Amino acid sequence: MALLPILHLPDPRLRRKARKVQTIDVSVQRLIDDMVDTMHDAHGVGLAATQVGVPQRVCVIEPPEGELLVLINPQIIERQGARKIPEGCLSLPGYQANVKRAEVVKAKALDREGKEVRVKADGLVAQALEHEVDHLDGIMYVDRLESLDELYEIKPEEGEQPEEAIEAGRGSNA
């Protein structure tokens, strides 16, 4: 098990567009394992390789009591509906904002064996898919706000997190 340091804004590496993975080799497998460990340790719902300084199109998503998704070269192929929901990010600890996201998201990707997988998600997983694919393009959720005034501080030690706060850390300030 290896924990990777999570980059925080304004680290410029968060703004790089990640490259497509060409070969799923042992280094990609190790990256995935370390990203899963890092996500668990930070109590996050998702993590993109961009956030650990690796500019490759890999992300992991795991909602509480849900299934782990390992997505290589993920692409969102369809979005349906719209909603505004609270969102946070491990790369901007201590803050959240209400972000406009789709209600249903369909994506395709490769799994860790290189097999093509299609995911249709709503709720937290749909939100995480949009959030993590954004990271791979160098986009942070704050870019989707009309104004940074929409950010509000969260103090995890003082109360419960909204359930659907992506990466906000379910009580942790990672």
Ligand code: ZN
């Ligand atoms: Zn994030």
